Amino acid sequence: MPEPARTPPAKVKAAPVRPDGLQIDENRRFQEGFWIAQRCAWGGFMLVALIAATGIGGRGGTLAQGHVTIGNAEVTWPRFTRRGAPETLTIRLSGPETGPELLVGSDMQRLFQIEAITPRPAMERGGDPLRLAFFPDPAAPNALRLSLRSQKAGVASYTIGIGGEETTLTTYVLP
Incomplete structure (x- = not known):
């Protein structure tokens, strides 16, 4: 049986070297958007905890x-x-x-x-x-x-x- 033809491996483009000396392939815009979403989620969790602690959600708390x-x-x-x-x-x-x-x-x-x-x-x-x-x-x-x-x-x-x-x-x- 004949062997299938092999294609040479594609050359991987090397990640650029950042100003701090690290050579990391990153999508900076995606990462910053993820950080913003993460901080919004933290704020939402804090708001839910505050509502629960004050009693606005019913049962217990100073405002209940x-x-x-x-x-x-x-x-x-x-x-x-x-x-x-x-x-x-x-x-x-x-x-x-x-x-x-x-x-x-x-x-x-x-x-x-x-x-x-x-x-x-x-x-x-x-x-x-x-x-x-x-x-x-x-x-x-x-x-x-x-x-x-x-x-x-x-x-x-x-x-x-x-x-x-x-x-x-x-x-x-x-x-």
Whole structure:
């Protein structure tokens, strides 16, 4: 059998010598573009870490919870949450309360599922707003907790009232 014809090897062009004395074949424009992309990625990772640390992504962090005073009560509510995540709205009464009445607007009932109320209300009256009356509880004095679960993503604004005063709270529900 005849041997196939061999072609002589192509001559490889030698890489140019750089001013620093190295003889490296490089594509400088590609490398600089890669460095820019790498620094942008570092910035993106830092931004994600900052968002997570502050609580803007929901759960934990300094910005995840909001605090407001309504009458003689301090309300702590979830400012940022995720859709379907369990959250707690806490109401701490500062004075001796003989039976606080909590008003929950229909907007909150539509946006959140109220899973539990601690302590259990002594009286509930449906409608708009939902009225909840409580007896003082010696086991957990001056604290009411509503366990909530958001129903949909978006900006949720709702009203609650305590002792005749009402306020509007806003929760950002992330997908």
